[in-house]
Amino acid sequence: MPRELKLLIHVGQQERWDVAARNAVNFLKSRQDDEVLRLRIVANADAVTRCIRCDRPLFDQLKQIILDGGEILLCENSLDAFNIPKTRLPDFFGTVPAAIRALAEFQAEGWQYVRP
DSSP states (O other): OOEEEEEEEEEOSGGGHHHHHHHHHHHHHTOOTTEEEEEEEEEOGGGGGGGSSOOHHHHHHHHHHHHTTOEEEEEHHHHHHTTOOGGGSOTTOEEESOHHHHHHHHHHTTOEEEOO
16 A cells, blocks of 8 residues: 655745645655655635735746645635635636645644644
8 A cells, every 4th residue: 555645735925836836846856756746735824815826937937836736725714805806817726715724624634734
């Protein structure tokens, strides 16, 4: 049975997206033959504002993370606070009602938390 690693990256500031995306790409690329790697990125606070106006290199990295099996989830409370409707987001982003609750639940399910 392959070993499963579950990594949860929390992005709480818009300027931390570049580091978080590099961490995510490097994690997914590190997969060995006997492993299953799962990745979730949860963004909240002002980090959600960069998701509607991200530069091309970041956009390409985030899309690659999704293509490699990762998930990117944005906090609906934060989207509301910055008046960002879900319709303005690229369709590869998911959402969670409250990032703080999602972070707690994912950790309770065994996801390893990192905040770059």
